[in-house]
Amino acid sequence: MTLHSDLTHSLAEAEALCARKGVSLTPIRKRVLELLLDADGPVKAYDLLAQLKPGAGAAQPPTVYRALDFLVSTGLAHKVESLNAYTACIHGEEAGGPVLFICEKCGAVQEQHAHAKLKDMPEGFQLTRSVVEHYGLCANCQAA
């Protein structure tokens, strides 16, 4: 649990973005986004699932995967393909594909959005989507 003010702030932004797009941030979707925002790094779907159902009515896998699909498709979250995990998007509605820098020690993710056109693309290749995930040590973890 990090700063709660940040958390609610981002949730409010998410609400606004959904309103603008005409899609609905339902309680389940909101809860999942909240869990992602609250985490220190990428979170696995089944970990979300476990957090989602401490109570009686046990959530099932499709519930969390549906919520994640929604969040990813609206740009509120990203899937980290090389980790099979998910992370909240901390930018608004940026153009360009997400570029993730993931610390292998502390797990923190820093996010950028690349507008850059690729050089050295194969002749005639028409780009639609990119997965870019960089691993290394973040500035904080270099001290150790």
Place this chain on the structure above:
Amino acid sequence: MTLHSDLTHSLAEAEALCARKGVSLTPIRKRVLELLLDADGPVKAYDLLAQLKPGAGAAQPPTVYRALDFLVSTGLAHKVESLNAYTACIHGEEAGGPVLFICEKCGAVQEQHAHAKLKDMPEGFQLTRSVVEHYGLCANCQAA
């Protein structure tokens, strides 16, 4: 089944590379590499497994995963993280991380190796490994 001359040619190169590195391209590893080279695009581990055991002695998952780990660690193959699939490396021993261009229509993979230093890396981030996978339409598939 594509041109067999190409295939054996690449296998021979793989042999040579393993010899240079002092690692052994055992029959199983060689067979898996052959299947990867022979495929039109990335192949899933369980598809390899199925191809590996048409006979009696049924190969088990660890067999193919171990072979794949070996091929990836020696640079003879790459894992396509966003597909959970594997593809043969068509370059020799290039420096720099692999950059994959994957056609969403025909599944073909074109591969480059990036030596480029990243601009706009977060302050003090020390890079160790990158996953870069681009999706789109290859030149051939644009005609349609």
Place this chain on the structure above:
DNA sequence: TGTATCTTGTTATTGTATTACACTTGAGGG
């Protein structure tokens, strides 16, 4: 011969994600 290392076999299990179908809810139109 002994032993150390690498490779493979085998069984079981864990982890990740989807299919298929039933049910509810809310909005808009007759």
Place this chain on the structure above:
DNA sequence: CCCTCAAGTGTAATACAATAACAAGATACA
């Protein structure tokens, strides 16, 4: 008001991806 349609959710079962743990053969070499 009732109908219907679409979006969202519940639920059970299953498919797909990867690993753990331990046994056993193979090779090299002191």
